Amino acid sequence: MADFRFDTRDVAFVLFEQMRLGDLCALDAFKEQDVETYQAMFEAAHDLAKDQLWPINAESDRIGAQYEGGQVTVPECQRTFYRTFAENGFVAMSNSPEWGGMGLPNLLGMACNEIFQAACMSFALTPMLTRGAAHIIESHGADWMKQLYLEKMYTGEWAGTMCLTEPQAGSDLAAVKTKAKRDGDSFLVEGTKIFISSGDHDFTKQIVHPVLARIEGAPAGIKGISLLLVPKYLPGEDGSLGAFNDVSCGGIEHKMGIKASPTCTLNFGENGACRGWLIGQENLGIVYMFQMMNEARVEVGLQGLAVAGEAYMQALAYSQERVQGLSLKGAPREPGAKAQTIICHPDVRRMLMAMKAQVEGMRALAYTTARAVDLARHHPDPAVRQRQDRLGQLLTPVCKAYNTDMGFRVTEDAIQVHGGYGYCQDYPVEQLCRDIKIAAIYEGTNGIQAMDLVGRKLTLEGGALFRDYLEDLETLIARHGGHPVLGPWTRKLAEARDLLVSSTGRVIRALQEGDQHYAFLVSTPYLRLFGDVACAALLLEQAALAAERLGAGDLAAWKAGAEGEASLRFYYDKACATQFFIHNHLPRARAYAETVLSEDRSALEAAFPDLD
Template sequence: MFEYRAPLKDMQFILHDVFQISSRFTDLNLNDELSEDLINSVLEEAGRIAETLMAPLNQSGDEQGCQFEAGQVTTPEGFVDAYRTYASGGWIGLSGDPEYGGQGMPKLLTVSIEEMMMAANSSLALYAVLTAGGALAIARHASESLKQTYLPKLYDGSWSATMCLTEAQAGTDLSMLKTRAEPEGEAYRITGSKMFITGGEHDLTDNIVHLVLAKLPGAPAGAKGVSLFLVPKYLPESPDQTNGVSCGSIEHKMGLLGSATCVMNFDQAKGFLVGEPHNGLACMFTMMNYERLTIGLQGLALGDASYQVAARYADERRQGRSARGTQSPDDAGDSLLVHADVRRMLLTMRANSEAARALAVYVGSQLDIAHYHPEAESRKKAEWRVAVLTPVAKAAFSDRGFEACVLGQQVLGGHGYVREWGQEQKVRDARIAQIYEGTNGIQALDLMGRKVVYDRQGMLDDLIGEVESFAQELPGSQAPFAEGLQNALSDLQAAVAHVRSASVEMPDEVGAASVPFLDLLSIVMYGYMWARMSMTAQSKLDSGEGDSDFCQAKIHVADYYLRRCMPKTHALRKEIEAGSDSVMSMPAALF
């Protein structure tokens, strides 16, 4: 079995060469000590932790899984020590508010850290990233008293956090929540049951802080009546007495077996309002949008880890002979890399993973601009980018990441189906990323409906303008990419025009078009990222800088994406323009 290797060189190329992030910090109110050397040091140390602390526990954690007995969850052997070692290094509070013990690092850096941890051990990483997301929601919306009490403990990892939304009858439709909150002085008593709660109970930390959606007495009907509450397992003043919070069971799942997925019961648990009454969904979406990008990174990470195994296996495995004639006459067969279909699978995996990695940094940079930039107009435009691209990042990264896991399994053939090589675990672990934090179909519907058809601000049009301007300014050496981007943008704009027009009379057009439209936009954005990377790599080659082999590989993979992946936009446009009739005309009784 091949060991995971953190893709540090690629991350440094994207951060320093493609996006030149150090120069961008001058426009933002960020840590003055950030420099290229510091960023590289952080990345290298994170890579070391991923490779040596987390990855060695990945397969054993999958084999042991979490154990549930008498309301208590025990995580796999080694998880407690590894989590506490990780937390003691300050990694959970890396992007946290420095006023409460965080380190204030930008999101465009932490996306790379999260990718490495997810690739090394997604089950263990989930406990940490949920805590970071919960801390973000508390930092943005909670009272000063709650911040002072909870943020330092969350940032240092001695406490963890969860997100408690789903109920048996309320999944995507949170307006159907039944959990209730009764006022009691300055606090509330929370009663209800939540399911599918990642990290709801475990043995990694001294306390678990639940962010719970519930309804107050007399709350407005529907989603507008939902409020958000902070409900700790143990109240800080009573650390030896449970606060009416218990775990009813853990789920028996397809993958992520080292991550406890719990049914959580709240029986008159004492909680504290976060944000304004009846504004809970807006507050929770601060955490959810953070987690959606992170879950997209899970798909990207596992897909890249699958590529690493498949590429090294294909290089070493001898099977068959090249169509061009024998390449390794001293061996019984040639390397799998002589076969065009094996190369197709590997190049598809790599092209999608590296484009997603660049797009993750781009989205991370927009989150930083939206939060830190001193100019209101810049913050607004960045918020638009985040709104449009968060569903793309979550859905496209996880869809293509799962595809990469399956392709990596396919490259190994029978060895990909057995446990020893780790590919089948990646397939199982990656599958959930397409489902939780809002299914990818819901992400697509949100994009197509709220962000495109019913948007009156021009969010997508502004993004299209950015890509269009970039394509027009590409140098002559990148003429094929300029043409490819223009063609893809033409398909995208035609699809937008069709759905906006057709949906006036046929509202089902939005839903029928949503998934192919998200795919179309993701191909355009991946192409935009590849054009930037190709141009940068060519520039470095022309100037004699950097690693020649690395830059040549970038240009080859970029060319593959341009010629083999981007033309798919035309088929997706045709699918969208086919309309909703063929989707909606069959009577329900015939299904």
């Protein structure tokens, strides 16, 4: 089995140097905490993932979740690990201590979750859904619900889900048909949900389902959907589990990846005896569920980063082991000449650097979005709170869609570095590639994310979200434009910024003119353009931090310095990754912008053959 290769050095750099996690201790919400605690927590998460979770990742994939006689089981290795994971408080690191969470910054929770997602995505999904479901109850539920459910969920004694999808209601939730009929102070729920992750399992006995349903008499469409709390077992006031609540699993899916995560068909009220309780107000279910989905979308973007990051590190390790071919620098090919490890080959180094630069940009993007949540919730200055809230809202669809699309591609490159072995189960990269594909589909497909960015986020508050973002970009460009090394990269970023501005103008004009067809035709290239610019900007910020360590001089001087001082190697590579991103990934921005500005409607106009 290959070792766990999680890139703790880069995460520590982003957390403590770029995002300045320690500064969050100045906020009231975290004033009892300190950087040492944060470091200890991060190390504990890493040790647990490395020693106990990564070693069961391949076994989980091989065994998968099982469905027999109406019962769902997860691999025993996962069940055993779940207890340790929950006992150590990892289910709800950033949730309210009042209700059993640890109350740590969201940013730190994200970093720890990156480790768990990298080590075993099929496992990490269940606690992710549990804290999301509990947070929705904390935000919108009645007091008695909070008293009864929250602590048990945040501590992992009970698990949670997210029940939206039905056979006819996937991306279009307005088509939800599940019914709820008032019966005293609760509701009788009836309907079928499909594709429900962790909808049934044996990690915990109790499973708590937030369910989108229509209360009888509700208006048609999205404005007639309510959110109900439906437990698998009816709890007594003391939290003891009572009667079965008529929520049964009709089967699980057989999937391409995350095989140990049970994706369930759930039948509510087959016997007319499924009871649910309204969360918040009637007909506002979608509004509440969107809160959960927005949090989950950032975490799904984190999955893209986490799995891609591990794939890159696995490829890097393999490239230093696999002996094949001669170095160009070496002696001419002669019989008996010693072959060398493949990291000596320029094309392999290109793939490695493409992965490294992409992953490091994605990490900065995900962590920036996570930190925005902390600052928007807890900063004392209302102007900062507002600005960070806008930033978080704007970046959420970008983080979700860009990181998962690019994450999948990084895993593909990682297979390529392994050659034929990468296609086989002997190495972890083929599983990583299969596992991550779903992240581009669930939690709102990436196409829907692009429409959210263009159709909603760009127009919210009269365009203030994008205006604020652009101001920050201008400040960054102004700060580094004159630097001897960073200056030329900054000018490339400024060109890409101009393309982003003109593309934004074009999609907004399309919306203003009622030309939604064009706006949504180009929304995916627009989102990718946004993601590339955002990553380039964040990497430039990282390179500026690296430059402070590396001192005066050009790249050659930085290289010489790094050769003489091991601790500078990381910073020198950081500058290399930024340069690579600017010259190899950022040029995509021009192609995307050209598409957005092209006025090409061929996909709308094409006839396409009718297939029987």
